Amino acid sequence: MEPFPLVIGHSAVKADLMRCLESGRLRGSFLLVGPEGVGRRRLALEVAKAAACQAGGERMPCGECGTCHRIGRGTSGDVLVLSRPEGKSKIPIEEVRKLLEEMALAPVESPVRTFVIDGAGDLMEETQNALLKALEEPPADVLILLIAERASEVIPTILSRCRLLQTGELSLEQVAEVLRREGVAPEEVEARARWSNGSPGQALAEDALDLAEVAQAAVERLAAGARRDPMGFQELLAEFVQPGKGESRVQRDRVARLVRLLQRVLRDVLLLREGAQGPLLAGAGRDELGALAQLPAGRVERALDALTAADDDLSRNANVKLLLDGIALELSKHLTPALEPHRG
Ligand SMILES: [Zn+2]
Incomplete structure (x- = not known):
């Protein structure tokens, strides 16, 4: 039976965790890395259950004992989760100091207490330094799980003290499975999953269908020759900017999702050029991408470079409206199929 059945995907990470559990090494410091929305926090909580579950036996965690239930409901005194408070840009250092004081206390009911920091990238360097000693020599009954998008978000001294667990994007089928389990209307599952960047969290987002619509429309325009209009x-891309949301983090995340979807579309175009038969990365169909796949690879690659640069600029606080204008310009320039030769 697949371990941690409440979490879909991430087989290699789960296998690694099971080896730790079986050899009694599910203690100490771990860094769970991977894209936002792929189930990292859910996996961390299942790991906390496995470390604390009182039932033992073959199926770990059992999911049925009082300990498992309390962790699932967020009411266990032995599992503490720290994340960036609403409206703050960082996790305050005082919160981390409180967590460190808690670590010195004995578990309430389980053999081990688990401390999850969801968003290690939201810790200032000073705060990360405050955590170092605990990560290096945690008390014997403590399990620390840091969650980050990239390993580079933590300082090297933290990285070297943690066991690294790398999660990744889910397949289309896995995302769809999560959506079905979450009770998404069957007619919405496909569009949400196909335009989700392999992330159930993104597929479940309130604006996921808007994003799917814009991405789909963008592909159609590009295939028809965006330079002609x-x-x-x-305007199509600019309309995706939410009025009233300014340059907020919500806005930037939203635009970043669109930029990454367009990157996936162009990677699909390159795959099709090479004659790949496997599943595509984004939601556009093979037929729709046919015209773009006729373009010279160099032009598709230049458009892809422009999107990669835009993604970097977003993390450096570029103005979202100007950024989208720039993308529209670059993509229309590179991706418009050659005009029909003038007849007559
Ligand atoms: Zn249990």
């Missing part, structure tokens, strides 16, 4: 293409 550059303003139209620019």
Whole structure:
């Protein structure tokens, strides 16, 4: 039986965790890395259950004992989760100091207490330094799980003290399975999953269908030759900026999701050029991408470079409206199929 059945995907990480559990080494410090929305926090809580579950036996965690239930409901005194408070840009250092004081206390009911920091990238360097000693020599009955998007978000001294667990994007089928389990209307599952960047969290987002619509429309415009109507293409992307949300983190995350979807579309175009038969990465169909796959690879790669640069600029606080205008310009320039030769 697949371990941690409440979490879909991430087989290699789960196998690694089971080896730790079986050899009694599910203690100490772990860094769980991977894209936002793929189930990292859920996996961390299942690991906390496995470390604390009183039932033992073959199926770990049992999911049925009082300990498992309390952890699932967030009421266990032996599992503490720290994340960035609403409206703050970082996790305050005082919160981490409180967590460190808690670590010195004995478990309430389980053999081990688990401390989850969801968003290690939201810790200032000073705060990360405050955590170092605990990560290096945690008390024997403590399990620390740091969650981050990239390993580079933590300082090297933290990285070297943690066991690294790398999660990744889920397949289309896995995302769809999560959506079905979450009770998403059957007619929405496909569109949400296909335009989710392999992330159930993104597929479940309130604006996931809006995003799918814009991405789909962008592909259609590009395939039809965006340079023939550059303003139209620019307006299409600009409309995706939410009025009233300014340059907020919500807005930037939203635009970043669109940029990454367009990157996946272009990677699909390159795959199709090479004659790949496997499943595509984004939601556009093979037929829709046919015209783009006729373009020279160099032009698709230049468009892809522009998107990669835009993704970097977003993390450096570039203005979202200007950024989307720039993308519209670059994509129409590189991706418009050659005009029909003038006849007559
Ligand atoms: Zn249990």
